[in-house]
Amino acid sequence: MLTRRLSLFATLALSLLLVSGVQAADTVRLATTTSTYNSGLLDYLLPKFEEDHPYQIQVIPVGTGKALRLGRDGDVDLVLTHAPAAEKAFVDADYGVEPHGVMYNDFVIVGPSDDPAGIDGGDDATSAFAAVADQGATFISRGDDSGTDKKEKHLWAEAGVTPDFEGFRAAGQGMGEVLKMASELQGYTLTDRGTWLAMKDKLDLEIMVEGDTALFNPYQVILVNPERYDGLNTQGARALAEWLISDEGQDLIDAFRLNDKALFHASAGEKVDPTSAVHESD
Structure with missing residues (x-):
């Protein structure tokens, strides 16, 4: 399985990248939560996306607050987070565009x-x-x-x-x-x-x-607003977001298992009622 743990070198390189604002055209910077990272979901999903798309995803696993701040500063191309009120404020302030529900646990x-x-x-x-x-x-x-x-x-x-x-x-x-x-x-x-x-x-x-x-814990993917910042890879970010909410991406999220247990439930295009959300006991 492809590992995405950031080494000290990679962390320093990322810092330089954020400071300089320079980005390779085929790189998409995704700020996301430590939960999507630690669960192994991204190690499972992203190589499948990269096989069929001309982009490499640079994952920045941080808390939702930090992920949204990176988006607010134009230092990433999109975010995948799980704090509905903070995400609404992010979009309402025009830092983020095209929000989509992706999944829940x-x-x-x-x-x-x-x-x-x-x-x-x-x-x-x-x-x-x-x-x-x-x-x-x-x-x-x-x-x-x-x-x-x-x-x-x-x-x-x-x-x-x-x-x-x-x-x-x-x-x-x-x-x-x-x-x-x-x-x-x-x-x-x-x-x-x-x-x-x-x-x-x-x-x-x-x-x-x-x-x-x-x-109840819903996740959204949100593009950083390209009208606010230069140098964003909005084309690549949109390709990833649209793939996550596509039938292929949603089927893969539902298929992701650990010890025969589903970790996330796909929800794109659905209005999920938390009273009927699946809660799987271990």
Whole structure:
């Protein structure tokens, strides 16, 4: 499987590329979430796109907030993110154009098997968050302005909790690293199901809470507005976006499996009702 882990050299090269604004005509810069990266979805999808298209995709895996900032600054050609309110603001401010729903999965709350907060088996995310805070249990937060972090902050607010209790830790890291930390510290965390399924066999954690409609997690692809910036590869970006929402791209997203489990569900052209979204228990 093609690996897309950024080496130190590649990271430095990327920095120079962003600063200089120089871009090869056949390169498409995609800023996306660590969840699509850590799950292995992009390693599965992008080589199939590149086989039939004259473009190479340069993946920049960051939190949704950082991905949208890169788009806002004209440093990438398109974004693939999962924070609907932030994405709407991005498009409404004319930084992004041609938004399309691509797929969805859901978030789950995971934690240690001894479950000190007593939330195992629940389906109410805000009640679970309140219980974790009441017990002062260890909770590892992304703390990185990602889509997951935005969802977590919303859940704390809905629970009426200011997350400054004894066990709260803000990591400022991607989903994979946060899951590792939660496992090592035997704490709770919020994770997208795709990254959880990709990593769960290496973690000493279990799903505690799932199935709440508040945990629904849709993804959109959005082109950066070419009228605002010079040097964008809008033709290549549009080709990738249109392929992701094509029958071929959507079928491949639905076919992507890890340990015989679907990690994402294609949704292009659909108005998905979170109350009927598929929640697959492990």
